[in-house]
Amino acid sequence: MKVLITGGAGYIGSTIGLACQDKGWDVVVLDDLSTGRREFTEGTTLYEGDIADHALVARIFAEHPDIEATVHCAAKIVVPESVADPIGYYRNNVSKTIELLDSLRRAGCTRLLFSSSASIYEPEPDLTVNETSALNPQSPYAASKMLCERIMADVAAATDLRTLSLRYFNPVGGDPDLRTGLQNPKPSHALGKLVDAYTYGDVFTITGVDWATRDGSAIRDYIHVWDLAKAHVAALEHFDAVCTPEEPYTVINIGTGTGSTVRELVAAFTEVVGEGNLNVVEGPPRPGDVIGCYTTSGLALEKLGWKAELSIADAIRTALEWAKIRPERLGA
Known part of the structure; x- marks a missing residue:
């Protein structure tokens, strides 16, 4: 399998890329390197640029027509920063994602795996959530993820671009083989x-x-980033069984x-x-x-055969x- 990972030079995207490479898959990375690191893209084909650049995305698919799925990780993610700069967050996370979706549609991509966030939920009284819990994002960052999901659901209903959204919680740790980790010397989590x-x-x-x-x-719900990366691999492996033409948009929580x-x-x-x-x-x-x-759902185990280890x-x-x-x- 060959996959395109947007934001694949970042902390989470690069770890997902490593998990894919460990499966023997080919990885193509699209990253503007605003926070990602070139060092994290070893063994991949790196395209430096913006996800909203239609010409660049078209070139990627022209040069790699065998890409079978796109994993969309590129986003700004710092909650306090989003409160101070909501326009910047909506422009980067939502507006640019719309342009990416349009490019993927034009390229004939039919599989999209979206790195979403459990921050969009309204917790139950016992602070648990599952995939049917109410949504109530409390920051522009969280709201940007919810808006992207709504847009992706509408696009999936109208086109051949099926989407599986993984709503995950708080990634921590690093690749067990220390190939990647937090790139920011002053992290916010x-x-x-x-x-x-x-x-x-x-x-x-x-x-x-x-x-x-x-x-x-x-x-x-602190989840080891390597467990999270393996959840993305499992989602790609089970994509066609989970996201069907009859149900082209699906949500699964990924947590411990x-x-x-x-x-x-x-x-x-x-x-x-x-x-x-x-x-x-x-x-x-x-x-x-x-x-x-934190999630109490077992849907990831049921649908993807995945659980945190x-x-x-x-x-x-x-x-x-x-x-x-x-x-x-x-x-x-």
């Missing part, structure tokens, strides 16, 4: 900030301690099935690195922060190992 606090002696702030959870901190609070993440981190090496303080929520949720401790260990070699690999 909790585990990345914990690694920085531990590595550089920074302070880690628990942002929000008055949420209606068991310990007051926000709850998340277990919710962990930020305090519990800190405790797990401390267990891995030992006591006395972390300075933790409490602070208010950041703009766009939400209480969080790696633990938070595994994610912490690979994140720490990657942090040690990141300066050498990426020069940052």
Whole structure:
């Protein structure tokens, strides 16, 4: 199989690419390298450019007519940044995706795997969600994912471009073989900030301690990024069985099935690195922060034969190992 991955030079896209390559598949990457890294595209065919560039996408398919599916990962993803710059997020995540969909339709692409987000959900009272839970995005970033899904559903109903949206939760860790990891030396998510606090002696702030959870901190479904990458591989393998001409648009949650609070993440981190090496303080929520949720759905296992296998401790260990070699690999 040959697949096109938009945003394939980023943290998640490149890890998906590695999982595809490990299956023996060919990977073509389209990335503007605004946040992605060229170093993460080794073994792939890289096209540097914009997903909204119709001529470039047409050239990719002309030069690779055997591409069987597109995995769309390219997006801006920082929630507080989206609150400060909603126009930029809607332009990048929604408007450019519309242009990409048009290009894929013109190229005759019939399979699209979309990296969506569980942040679009309205959590149930027990903070769980499944694929039928109500949608209520609380940030421009989350809303951009929901809008893309609606557009893709409409396009799937009107054309041959079938779409499978994977709504996933909070990716953490790195490739177990340390081929990729977080490219940003100052990441915005909790585990990345914990690694920085531990590595550089920074302070880690628990942002929000008055949420209606068991310990007051926000709850998340932390999924190892390698498990997430393998979920995308499983989705590609089962695509035609899941997305049929009769049901051309499908949604599946990708998560561990277990919710962990930020305090519990800190405790797990401390267990891995030992006591006395972390300075933790409490602070208010950041703009766009939400209480969080986790999936209880078994649809991924039923439809894709996939379930999470790696633990938070595994994610912490690979994140720490990657942090040690990141300066050498990426020069940052």
